[in-house]
Amino acid sequence: MEKETLDKDIMRLLEEQPDISTKEIAEKLSVSEDVVAKRVETLSDTREKILIVDDEPDAVMATKRALEADGYNVIDAGNGAMAFDLLRSDIPDVILLDVMMPDMDGFEVCKRLKEDPAYRNIPVIMLTAKGEIDDKVGGLDIGADDYVTKPFNLKELKARIKTVLRRAQD
Numbered sequence: 001m002e003k004e005t006l007d008k009d010i011m012r013l014l015e016e017q018p019d020i021s022t023k024e025i026a027e028k029l030s031v032s033e034d035v036v037a038k039r040v041e042t043l044s045d046t047r048e049k050i051l052i053v054d055d056e057p058d059a060v061m062a063t064k065r066a067l068e069a070d071g072y073n074v075i076d077a078g079n080g081a082m083a084f085d086l087l088r089s090d091i092p093d094v095i096l097l098d099v100m101m102p103d104m105d106g107f108e109v110c111k112r113l114k115e116d117p118a119y120r121n122i123p124v125i126m127l128t129a130k131g132e133i134d135d136k137v138g139g140l141d142i143g144a145d146d147y148v149t150k151p152f153n154l155k156e157l158k159a160r161i162k163t164v165l166r167r168a169q170d
Helices: 003-016 022-029 033-043 057-069 080-087 106-115 133-141 154-169
Strands: 049-053 073-077 094-098 124-128 146-149
Touching: 003 022, 003 033, 022 033, 049 057, 049 080, 057 073, 057 154, 073 080, 080 106, 094 106, 094 154, 106 124, 106 133, 124 133, 124 154, 133 146, 146 154
Parallel strands: 049 073, 049 094, 094 124, 124 146
Antiparallel strands: none
């Protein structure tokens, strides 16, 4: 069963029977109890969600830990294709997007996000070592909401995340 359909079915059952157990939901939907428990946990997480798209695991881990310490729910994808797979089930409040990645670079990912009505309103912060003015202008021209060059200061990145989240709520 597809996550989106499963999530809707779980929510429907919870609305109809607020005291229903995960075991009962699993039996009604013919899925494992573990799957139901994980989906319920995801659905009930009200923290702001940040998607980090970067092919460098060390950079992702450090940024992820710092953001989680500030109370964000952080998910990650190692490339553009993985990001789009994640977006089918997890819609983030903001995306931190590396530019230099294999197969589909961050500019292409951002362009596709901003062309898709389902994702165009998600704020995108480009995070990249490409700090030339033409790169920055190019990223902003295709729809990025901000552009931060690596290496970056975590305090500044957190401030920029708060800013784009605040703008998105207005």
